[in-house]
Amino acid sequence: QQQVKQSPQSLIVQKGGISIINCAYENTAFDYFPWYQQFPGKGPALLIAIRPDVSEKKEGRFTISFNKSAKQFSLHIMDSQPGDSATYFCAASSGAGSYQLTFGKGTKLSVIP
């Protein structure tokens, strides 16, 4: 059972455009929703994260939108740059047990000049 579904699998965006990646979750106990960025040969690095008490969080060009009733959250990258080309993973964890992260399958973003 896949608890976090991520789409699309791949995304091609023109430089300066907006990249949008979506995730949906099933477990209502999840209370922490991070996005990780991964470059080839490197480990994932936290990009931005949100908790369900807010509907939106913005950090620079990156924004998370969160819809608790729909159990969905999304990442928006404004003014996308070639350096943003990477694989992006959404994840979720609950405030119980081991706090392990449950990941989506990733979105490979390519920003073309």
Next chain:
Amino acid sequence: GAGVSQSPSNKVTEKGKDVELRCDPISGHTALYWYRQSLGQGLEFLIYFQGNSAPDKSGLPSDRFSAERTGGSVSTLTIQRTQQEDSAVYLCASSPRRGDQPQHFGDGTRLSIL
């Protein structure tokens, strides 16, 4: 300070051999996680250590997989009698203590089983 350190960065071994993967978490971090990333897949939780508490082994895929954490710091993930489906990137993450986010990841060990 230094980030999470994993070694080796790459490991190639023959089917049936045992392998050991090492993780050195960020100094002072008491929570340590192992994840597996298979080609085209997201990260899959394997095991969690918190201080001196019993580990959460609920994500280990089979009894061929085991892990230990000595002295509350360095951790070793051992895979016995490796199979081709064990080929993946094994990632370690740490956080200051139980429940703290975010988790900080190492660059992983890429394991290839021939």
